[in-house]
Amino acid sequence: MSISKEEVLMAAAADLARSVDAIAILSFLDSMPMETDIPVIWVKEHQPDLMIKKSMQELLLFCEHHILDAVVQYHLRTEVSQGKIIGVFPFAILIYDVGEGRDYLDLASYADIVTPDILHSALALALEIAHEGREGRNIGTAFIIGDGSSLLARSHQAILNPYAGHPLSVCDIRNRENWESVKEFAQLDGVFIITKDGYITAAGRYIDADSRGVSLPSGLGGRHMATAAITREIPAVGITVSESGGLVRVFRDGVCRLTLRSEVALTR
Numbered sequence: 664m665s666i667s668k669e670e671v672l673m674a675a676a677a678d679l680a681r682s683v684d685a686i687a688i689l690s691f692l693d694s695m696p697m698e699t700d701i702p703v704i705w706v707k708e709h710q711p712d713l714m715i716k717k718s719m720q721e722l723l724l725f726c727e728h729h730i731l732d733a734v735v736q737y738h739l740r741t742e743v744s745q746g747k748i749i750g751v752f753p754f755a756i757l758i759y760d761v762g763e764g765r766d767y768l769d770l771a772s773y774a775d776i777v778t779p780d781i782l783h784s785a786l787a788l789a790l791e792i793a794h795e796g797r798e799g800r801n802i803g804t805a806f807i808i809g810d811g812s813s814l815l816a817r818s819h820q821a822i823l824n825p826y827a828g829h830p831l832s833v834c835d836i837r838n839r840e841n842w843e844s845v846k847e848f849a850q851l852d853g854v855f856i857i858t859k860d861g862y863i864t865a866a867g868r869y870i871d872a873d874s875r876g877v878s879l880p881s882g883l884g885g886r887h888m889a890t891a892a893i894t895r896e897i898p899a900v901g902i903t904v905s906e907s908g909g910l911v912r913v914f915r916d917g918v919c920r921l922t923l924r925s926e927v928a929l930t931r
């Protein structure tokens with residue numbers, strides 16, 4: 664029986680993983696060729712055909728982008744922040760460190776506004792919304808995190824607030840059990856207001872901050888402008904999920920500080 668190229672690559676990745684004591688293998692292969700003793704997470708939405716006839720340099724750049732995106736997602740999903748990861752592509756096997764994903768996010772640089780654990784939860788949720796959409800369509804939304812009353816003073820309800828009158832327990836963004844309803848309300852017009860303590864106080868909120876002079880890449884419209892603007896007016900962190908591009912962006916001080924691509928997605 665002949666062995667497929669994918670089986671050879673996966674066997675080599677598993678050997679390498681054992682020898683460097685890696686915690687997981689992120690597989691960019693087309694299919695899951697076999698079981699290994701190291702946890703394998705399959706990365707979806709990879710299009711290997713795009714890579715045909717690319718130069719070595721282009722392939723390396725491709726690997727670099729994709730492994731970083733996947734490792735950032737691994738870190739956000741598992742909360743593991745160090746350890747070696749093996750990335751296996753149809754044309755390369757890489758050793759990477761989860762710490763690179765953690766350093767790329769640099770959540771500590773927002774700690775004067777919101778603690779890293781709350782920001783971590785909000786980002787993981789934003790990426791899930793970017794990946795999953797709702798009922799087969801993409802969803803755009805934003806989370807604005809900061810001092811609750813200052814945020815409310817610079818915004819108004821676009822629709823009835825679905826979080827009004829609910830116990831704090833169902834508003835805690837750190838609790839994954841609450842994420843399903845956030846995904847549901849993300850379809851509403853407007854943004855979510857989240858306190859520094861991680862509680863969602865409102866959804867369907869329209870931001871009133873003055874966006875004149877805010878400078879953003881072309882193509883970004885009202886939601887991104889308003890998010891940037893409110894983070895310029897007060898100490899706040901804004902996380903946007905773009906309906907058009909599937910990108911998650913993080914704003915503070917009126918500028919976009921971090922962009923996460925959602926084109927690769929880890930399987931469950």
Ligand SMILES: Nc1ncnc2c1ncn2[C@@H]1O[C@H](COP(=O)(O)OP(=O)(O)OP(=O)(O)O)[C@@H](O)[C@H]1O
Pocket residue numbers: 802803804851852853854868869870871882883884885886887888889904905906907908
């Ligand atoms: N000031 C605002 N506050 C809250 N939400 C807003 C504001 N301005 C626009 N939006 C919301 O953003 C939605 C999308 O608007 P627009 O396409 O201009 O934004 P965008 O920044 O390009 O976002 P996307 O990339 O998701 O399309 C609007 O339907 C509206 O719900």
